[in-house]
Amino acid sequence: MQLRVRDRWPIVLLALAACEPVAMLEPVQRLSETGLYADIATHRVASDVIAFEPQYPLWSDGASKRRWIRLPAGSSIDASDPNAWIFPVGTQLWKEFAFETRVETRYLEKREDGTWLRVSYAWDADQRDARIVPASGLCNAAQSTSGLPYDIPSRTDCASCHAQGDGVLGFSSLQLSADRDPLALHATRSAASELNLATLVKRGLVVGLQSELLQTPPRIQAANPRERAVLGYLHANCGTCHSGSGLLSGLDLKLSVNAGSSDLSAIDTTVDRPSRYRPADWPHDPIVRVQPGSPAASTLLARMSTRFPAAQMPPIGTHCVDVEALALIESWIRDDLAVRESEPRTEL
Amino acid sequence: MSKVIFSSLSLAALVAFGATWLPDKPVSNRSSLVERGRYLVEAMACSDCHTPWHMGPQGPEPDASRGLSGHPEGMKLPAAPDLGAGPWLMSVAATNTAWSGPWGVSFTANLTPDDETGIGKWTEDNFIAALRTGKHLGVGRPILPPMPWPAFAKLTDEDLRAMFAYLKSEPAIKNRVPEPLAPRN
Numbered sequence: 237m238q239l240r241v242r243d244r245w246p247i248v249l250l251a252l253a254a255c256e257p258v259a260m261l262e263p264v265q266r267l268s269e270t271g272l273y274a275d276i277a278t279h280r281v282a283s284d285v286i287a288f289e290p291q292y293p294l295w296s297d298g299a300s301k302r303r304w305i306r307l308p309a310g311s312s313i314d315a316s317d318p319n320a321w322i323f324p325v326g327t328q329l330w331k332e333f334a335f336e337t338r339v340e341t342r343y344l345e346k347r348e349d350g351t352w353l354r355v356s357y358a359w360d361a362d363q364r365d366a367r368i369v370p371a372s373g374l375c376n377a378a379q380s381t382s383g384l385p386y387d388i389p390s391r392t393d394c395a396s397c398h399a400q401g402d403g404v405l406g407f408s409s410l411q412l413s414a415d416r417d418p419l420a421l422h423a424t425r426s427a428a429s430e431l432n433l434a435t436l437v438k439r440g441l442v443v444g445l446q447s448e449l450l451q452t453p454p455r456i457q458a459a460n461p462r463e464r465a466v467l468g469y470l471h472a473n474c475g476t477c478h479s480g481s482g483l484l485s486g487l488d489l490k491l492s493v494n495a496g497s498s499d500l501s502a503i504d505t506t507v508d509r510p511s512r513y514r515p516a517d518w519p520h521d522p523i524v525r526v527q528p529g530s531p532a533a534s535t536l537l538a539r540m541s542t543r544f545p546a547a548q549m550p551p552i553g554t555h556c557v558d559v560e561a562l563a564l565i566e567s568w569i570r571d572d573l574a575v576r577e578s579e580p581r582t583e584l
Numbered sequence: 585m586s587k588v589i590f591s592s593l594s595l596a597a598l599v600a601f602g603a604t605w606l607p608d609k610p611v612s613n614r615s616s617l618v619e620r621g622r623y624l625v626e627a628m629a630c631s632d633c634h635t636p637w638h639m640g641p642q643g644p645e646p647d648a649s650r651g652l653s654g655h656p657e658g659m660k661l662p663a664a665p666d667l668g669a670g671p672w673l674m675s676v677a678a679t680n681t682a683w684s685g686p687w688g689v690s691f692t693a694n695l696t697p698d699d700e701t702g703i704g705k706w707t708e709d710n711f712i713a714a715l716r717t718g719k720h721l722g723v724g725r726p727i728l729p730p731m732p733w734p735a736f737a738k739l740t741d742e743d744l745r746a747m748f749a750y751l752k753s754e755p756a757i758k759n760r761v762p763e764p765l766a767p768r769n
Contacts, residue, residue, distance in 0.1 A: 396723050483713055483722045486705035515763045546688065546764040551725045 529574035621750025
């Protein structure tokens with residue numbers, strides 16, 4: 237295939253956000269047509285959608301969120317692999333982002349061929365409906381609570397996070413455990429957080445789940461409550477990409493936590509491990525991801541602390557540093573890990 | 585070190601011009617895959633930025649001893665010139681490997697197959713995804729200007745596989761390219 241003359245001109249060197257639209261079926265143009273609401277004008281959701289709340293939410297510059305799922309009648313989620321649930325064709329998920337008023341609602345729908353439709357809807361000013369966002373996303377769609385711009389991501393960016401497993405985040409064994417972490421950052425308690433593994437299995441919406449996970453709901457095995465919250469935060473905010481598999485497997489960095497096991501990969505692949513990120517004039521040697529006792533010498537924190545696009549973590553979806561998370565993880569590195577280093581390692 | 589001011593369009597035009605000459609021919613085996621990759625890498629001017637330039641007897645030329653190894657690790661640069669407001673947008677070091685603009689300062693990557701400093705641990709999927717999405721490793725931070733990845737994104741998977749095969753076949757050069765620098769303001 238040769239490039240045509242007219243294809244040359246759009247080469248834009250400064251196109252940091254340039255993306256190719258993802259091939260997809262035709263999505264509906266308005267949120268009201270997706271079936272989430274019985275009456276969108278009054279924001280009354282349909283009776284057959286199920287609200288849920290993961291115990292470890294993703295930080296999105298302070299946006300408040302609500303989430304719903306609908307499975308086709310008579311279908312269920314295959315949870316045979318507790319860390320890779322398989323959703324039935326026709327599954328619909330919605331996630332609403334708000335800063336006092338609704339800004340966007342993201343929508344996933346599983347197609348017949350097993351791929352997912354991924355689109356976002358931007359709410360009208362009068363909050364009576366939301367319109368589909370172009371594939372390239374929408375910059376400056378709102379202001380976050382910190383006054384920084386809030387962008388609705390492109391569909392390419394959607395795929396960056398939702399490419400792992402069956403592409404659903406936040407609806408999993410660990411995230412819906414009844415043994416919720418009381419120290420989880422940014423978590424909210426509502427009726428939605430009452431949905432858990434047991435209720436899903438009881439309603440026949442989840443099948444194949446190991447009985448052990450019902451008897452003993454999954455919980456991150458950590459040395460202390462603070463470490464549990466740290467590992468949960470890293471799981472939700474970093475572990476989607478840094479899962480130890482997929483495109484980033486070569487980094488040997490796993491920040492996700494497998495449910496139903498003593499998975500301390502987030503510690504094993506960071507503490508005293510060489511960092512590939514080596515900023516100029518870094519005053520510490522060796523350069524490691526996490527240096528027990530020294531937050532300032534830990535590149536993991538350095539990348540969480542910046543919003544310079546070429547260095548920030550996460551690389552998308554945020555303009556605002558999560559200061560609560562920084563404080564939590566600083567304390568963990570400075571206090572908990574320093575103690576851990578001085579003690580013999582025991583199986584938890 | 586002297587610096588040259590470029591128009592951003594010059595590189596884009598060069599890449600686009602090269603791309604029009606690329607015939608679409610099937611690749612039958614590993615050897616021809618590598619040869620196809622060499623052809624594409626050379627025709628699409630990868631070396632113009634990913635090989636440091638130095639002054640040769642005939643004037644500026646790529647330093648063959650550092651082929652495709654990116655911005656030299658040990659090279660100390662003064663701060664990039666402040667171009668102020670106006671039509672001039674970017675400046676570039678004489679090596680053609682360090683670029684300054686509104687995005688900060690970017691340094692061209694080491695494309696040789698060194699495990700620690702190059703693309704030795706990259707998979708073919710990483711390479712293709714990076715050039716399709718403009719994201720490091722295909723999922724990470726944005727690949728900064730002036731890398732014209734939107735042009736490369738238009739290549740076929742087969743062409744991108746060929747380019748990767750060629751790059752992986754070249755000698756590994758250990759050269760840890762600096763991290764990008766943030767804009768002054």
